[in-house]
Amino acid sequence: MAYLKPDQPEKVYVPALAKAKRRGEKLVCLTAYNYPTARIVDEAGVEIILVGDSIGNVIHGYGNTIPVTLDEILSATKAVKRGANRALIVADMPYGSFHINADETVRNALTLMKDGGAEAVKIEGGRNRVDLVKRLVDEEIPVMAHIGLTPQSVHKLGGYRVQGKTAVDATRLIEDAKMLEEAGAFAIVLEVVPREIASIITKELSISTVGIGAGSECDIQVLVLHDLVGISFGRLPRFVRQYADIRTIMTEAVTNWMTDVKEGRYPSDDESYGLPKDVSLEELPD
Numbered sequence: 001m002a003y004l005k006p007d008q009p010e011k012v013y014v015p016a017l018a019k020a021k022r023r024g025e026k027l028v029c030l031t032a033y034n035y036p037t038a039r040i041v042d043e044a045g046v047e048i049i050l051v052g053d054s055i056g057n058v059i060h061g062y063g064n065t066i067p068v069t070l071d072e073i074l075s076a077t078k079a080v081k082r083g084a085n086r087a088l089i090v091a092d093m094p095y096g097s098f099h100i101n102a103d104e105t106v107r108n109a110l111t112l113m114k115d116g117g118a119e120a121v122k123i124e125g126g127r128n129r130v131d132l133v134k135r136l137v138d139e140e141i142p143v144m145a146h147i148g149l150t151p152q153s154v155h156k157l158g159g160y161r162v163q164g165k166t167a168v169d170a171t172r173l174i175e176d177a178k179m180l181e182e183a184g185a186f187a188i189v190l191e192v193v194p195r196e197i198a199s200i201i202t203k204e205l206s207i208s209t210v211g212i213g214a215g216s217e218c219d220i221q222v223l224v225l226h227d228l229v230g231i232s233f234g235r236l237p238r239f240v241r242q243y244a245d246i247r248t249i250m251t252e253a254v255t256n257w258m259t260d261v262k263e264g265r266y267p268s269d270d271e272s273y274g275l276p277k278d279v280s281l282e283e284l285p286d
């Protein structure tokens with residue numbers, strides 16, 4: 001059930017991003033994939049929640065985002081919707097959900113919006129996605145674009161590397177960003193691109209840039225929540241600043257509980273139920 005806090009600032013809709021950019025106000029975006037994390041992120045005041053296909057890495061342990069299904073994003077979006085009252089909810093279009101044809105892409109995006117409660121979708125790719133972005137926007141589906149390191153292209157790219165490092169590649173990135181803006185995207189993720197290129201794109205576009213590993217000049221910063229709070233496994237990318245170590249806190253809690261059980265300290269009488277005073281053990285059969 002949705003909750004309401006009387007003092008909460010107003011709900012974030014897509015136009016709020018352009019307004020913030022015009023005012024030079026920075027916004028933030030975090031991933032969430034379930035009800036409790038959506039509530040925490042939303043109540044903290046984060047403006048945008050991305051139900052990212054990073055769910056494949058941090059929740060399902062797939063190792064990359066390729067196997068993530070529309071159903072997995074849909075189920076996560078529904079849970080996030082129940083937990084988030086204020087933030088704009090953006091659902092990722094997983095690999096395979098926008099590759100067959102435009103009609104199927106629209107159908108999948110509508111599913112995330114109508115059944116999942118998403119308020120926008122995110123789609124990876126540059127100039128090759130321009131027609132698709134136009135079509136989605138024509139169907140009243142707000143689109144966040146995503147260029148630079150696009151993890152769904154991991155096999156083509158041969159790994160996760162900084163993109164746009166040569167003059168040719170950087171020029172192509174800038175062109176892609178402009179084409180996606182022209183196509184109607186309301187924002188564009190710039191993932192792991194040199195900060196100088198992100199800065200140029202941010203200045204040249206009137207839509208918001210959403211940076212991850214792209215320097216401080218992007219209009220919006222996005223991170224994977226699990227990286228931020230220390231509950232992901234493996235080496236963190238250089239651009240992640242870890243603000244908490246929840247994994248250690250959880251491990252300690254589990255270990256302490258386990259030890260208490262094994263050594264007879266849990267549960268105590270206060271943590272269990274006794275017979276009512278008027279019932280005596282004598283009344284019970286042997």
Ligand code: KIV
Binds near residue numbers: 052053054191212224
């Ligand atoms: O899936 C995701 O979490 C993302 C962000 C890293 C931008 O695409």
